[in-house]
Amino acid sequence: MVTGGAGFLGSHLCERLLERGDEVLCIDNYYTGRRYNIQGLLKNPNFEAIRHDITHPLYVEVDEIYNLACPASPVHYQFDPVQTLKTSVHGAINVLGLAKRVKARIFQASTSEVYGDPTVHPQPESYWGNVNPIGYRSCYDEGKRAAETLFMDYHRQHGVRVKIARIFNTYGPRMHPNDGRVVSNFIMQALRGEPITVFGQGQQSRSFCFVDDLVRAFMKIMDTEDDFLGPVNIGNPNEFTIRELAEIIIELTGSKSDIIEMPLPPDDPKQRQPDISLAREKLGWEPTMQLREGLKPTIDYFLKIVNEEI
Numbered sequence: 262m263v264t265g266g267a268g269f270l271g272s273h274l275c276e277r278l279l280e281r282g283d284e285v286l287c288i289d290n291y292y293t294g295r296r297y298n299i300q301g302l303l304k305n306p307n308f309e310a311i312r313h314d315i316t317h318p319l320y321v322e323v324d325e326i327y328n329l330a331c332p333a334s335p336v337h338y339q340f341d342p343v344q345t346l347k348t349s350v351h352g353a354i355n356v357l358g359l360a361k362r363v364k365a366r367i368f369q370a371s372t373s374e375v376y377g378d379p380t381v382h383p384q385p386e387s388y389w390g391n392v393n394p395i396g397y398r399s400c401y402d403e404g405k406r407a408a409e410t411l412f413m414d415y416h417r418q419h420g421v422r423v424k425i426a427r428i429f430n431t432y433g434p435r436m437h438p439n440d441g442r443v444v445s446n447f448i449m450q451a452l453r454g455e456p457i458t459v460f461g462q463g464q465q466s467r468s469f470c471f472v473d474d475l476v477r478a479f480m481k482i483m484d485t486e487d488d489f490l491g492p493v494n495i496g497n498p499n500e501f502t503i504r505e506l507a508e509i510i511i512e513l514t515g516s517k518s519d520i521i522e523m524p525l526p527p528d529d530p531k532q533r534q535p536d537i538s539l540a541r542e543k544l545g546w547e548p549t550m551q552l553r554e555g556l557k558p559t560i561d562y563f564l565k566i567v568n569e570e571i
């Protein structure tokens with residue numbers, strides 16, 4: 262079962278699981294996901310999709326659960342912050358209750374946002390974070406932190422077999438074109454010849470992982486022994502400033518767009534880079550796709566959207 266299976270990451274995960282021969286049940290309320298993302302999978306007899314909001318209980322029989330349901334971009338998760346928190350917290354309680362009843366392994370898509378605006382760089386899993394509990398990003402950050410707590414407590418109290426991944430910024434085909442994230446914004450702006458909107462001076466940094474690398478790690482994590490719970494960082498440690506990203510996208514798209522500066526949103530983390538030593542050691546995993554390489558198929562996907570082929 263993949264919650265959020267019609268989203269960006271979830272749809273790629275469903276596809277990989279089906280390729281491996283698994284039967285996949287996709288659960289999604291299409292809040293930020295799109296039917297287009299799973300359209301190609303619907304003809305596969307091993308694939309089934311249910312429209313369902315995970316803040317409500319769900320009774321199904323499954324043996325592995327990937328919990329990805331949650332809006333992920335700041336624009337989407339701040340649109341209805343109460344629903345974002347409900348999805349992380351009530352949603353986690355429901356999927357954990359389900360995992361407990363059917364004795365399923367359960368994977369949580371947590372986030373680098375649990376580190377907030379980090380004071381330790383790069384961020385190892387042992388760092389407890391620097392999160393504002395009452396700011397605009399809190400519905401997401403604190404929701405994901407509470408979900409991690411619930412996962413650990415269901416494990417300690419009820420013996421549920423849990424796995425937690427802390428995902429760093431990821432990009433690739435099937436990102437939502439209007440989700441306001443930096444990669445989708447910059448590529449759409451570049452392809453339309455609109456100004457590239459760098460927030461602040463663009464000196465803040467992020468480390469971008471290509472979706473295929475990330476999904477490979479999810480499946481490796483699920484397949485680890487029961488005593489491996491995580492949390493484990495998953496991301497690409499190659500760090501870029503936002504201005505560098507803008508310049509690379511202009512170059513790769515051959516765009517004539519200018520770069521303009523816009524106000525920096527509140528609580529915007531200044532830097533972010535995963536320490537992936539634990540993933541290397543425990544999973545034998547590291548990303549293989551570098552930014553320029555991964556941006557090419559991503560740009561091709563957005564080009565289809567701009568040309569209204571999707």
Ligand code: NAD
Binds near residue numbers: 270294352370431
């Ligand atoms: P996305 O918005 O494309 O996917 C989320 C999916 O969850 C969507 O299909 C949405 O419709 C669904 N959803 C939301 N609320 C739901 C609810 N209450 N019930 C059922 N379905 C619901 O985002 P994504 O980038 O694919 O992110 C997937 C997961 O990975 C999220 O949990 C996100 O927090 C986490 N994550 C993503 C990134 C990233 O860079 N993409 C980074 C860190 C963590």
Ligand code: UDP
Binds near residue numbers: 318354355356358
């Ligand atoms: N739950 C669910 N599907 C199941 C089992 C449980 O959706 O197959 C939900 C149910 O709503 C419950 C929650 O998970 O409230 C937590 O379950 P748990 O067993 O921990 O708690 P309880 O049932 O005692 O509230």
Ligand code: UDP
Binds near residue numbers: 334335441444526
């Ligand atoms: N950003 C930007 N211009 C945009 C969108 C985002 O400069 O049009 C910046 C944003 O301020 C942040 C970084 O890019 O510093 C990454 O933003 P995103 O929303 O993709 O992810 P997150 O902040 O959650 O890492």
